[in-house]
Amino acid sequence: FTSTRDPTSPNTCPSMSVATKLSRHLLVSRCSSYSSSRLMSNTTTYNCTALNVTKAAPYVFNVELNRPNKMNAINKAMWEEVGDVFNKLDRDQECRVVILSAAGKMFSSGIDLSDLSQLASIVYSEDDIARKSMIMYQNIRHLQDLFTTIEKCKKPVIGCVHSACVGAGVDLITTTDIRMCTMDAWFCVKEVDMGLAADVGTLQRLPKVIGSQSLVSDLCLTARRMESQEAERCGLVSSVFQTKEEMMSAAVDMATMIAAKSPVAVQGTKLNLVYSREHSVEEGLDEVAKWNMTMLQSEDLMKSAMAAMDKSNTEPPEFAEF
Template identity: 35%
Template sequence: MTDWRAFSVDISDHVAEVTLLGPAKGNAMGRDFWRELPEVFAGLNADDSVRAVVLAGSGKHFSFGLDLAEMGSEFAPLLADRALAGPRSRFHTLIESMQASVTAVAESRVPVVAAIQGWCIGGGVDLIAAADIRYASADAQFSVREAKVGIVADIGSLQRLPAIIGEGNLRELAYTGKDIDAQRALRIGLVNDVLDDAEAALAAARATAAEIAANPPRVVEGVKNVLDHPRRGPVADGLRYVAAWNSAFLPSHDLTEGITAVFEKRPPVYKGE
């Protein structure tokens, strides 16, 4: 395909393996990630030899989520006092482009099997929610953490997770921003199985992808298409709504406080302003 900065892509025996490479610590999602992800999946969709995809993270962690250090500059014009239509409109476009990046995974022509190890936070959960099947290592931890930094999650977790873990579990995670371990993730259905370590989780993902790839490819694509069909409309509508909501209401002193507290490594103090 091509050389990527945020990913490696290897194709063998009808299975594509897409691995997050960072380059930020913990495979945090910066500009390269958001730009390259839809291009990677467009290339895989165009390759008829690909019948399944394994999605994995390199190193000790799947992903720390949004790279605030790199992407924080995108928030700056919006956080200025009295941000007007121009900055809000540009931020709305940014949200839509980031949503489209993860939607490219959800709309993959072939099933996507994720292998998760270590931390999977924020945008990392958005990403695995777009996969079809998820395996975790025993040390995996998950967090829909956006609320803790003053953000309404807007890249797909709130739209895709209800069908995966149910409304009650999602509301608990999204309202609190709490961390959960792999066993809790298994109990609520966020992951299909928990394996001993990262290598075992990746091996399980590869084995399932190989099983999928051994079946008639058009039939598998048909099954995925039929299963996805009832959810496409509600998910798309929910993404449009949250993009508009955040463009209107995200600018706040609490958001500034949340981001500042992350960099200063201290608890935030929110005032509802």
């Protein structure tokens, strides 16, 4: 899939002066860090096999877990693609909101067990425990980092769960910003039944995602199923839908609504919410003041304010890419 930018979009800036183009050209040619940290090209290619990346609406991307015949078990390839795709989406200016969902009968059955059994080969491939533990450590950290790209992606991510969401599937959705699910969805922190403490995010993020620590411990220690209604009641998801179609339609609507807002405002909101989760109120206040001392000078503020005050106009303002 390739996101091609519509040249007729009102955001393009045909009057951009030759001088500006030139300096931009200089910038790009000089500055490999720049080009590696922000994609200027209008076409970003998402070549995936375990994931399926499509454009669901203008500025809205849909990332689907795409191993339906394997119950969307998360294997090595899918894990690497999650890291790669969300890294690209973070920098793709065509993207302002992401929907994360799954193809097939369920969201995900969790880690691919063949991966788990291959752990044994690591254990036996080295004789010395220091060496094998170091390999293990680096593997775990690497898998963690791949999922964390979702949290670090500046664009909001809406998680959409249907049917089973098990083990690493739960680790995965706790990295999203907003979660919704279908009536038939259920969640299971399975790891303790596999003989391990969950180590790619659930134990860290779930207690900050849902309000009741008693329930978190219950779920993580018993590995029991939690049905959609309990998931809504405890705040793991913020809405439940009858069917997958209704859920996806609501997700696209929400994503479209967010995508129509100033990307400076939206991304600033996500970044500051993630920052606040782990800092004191005082530190969070100073952080947002440092952010806004610049961002309040953006043209987006004026565009938004004028749109809000001009009640006769129902069209949302157009914002430049960010």
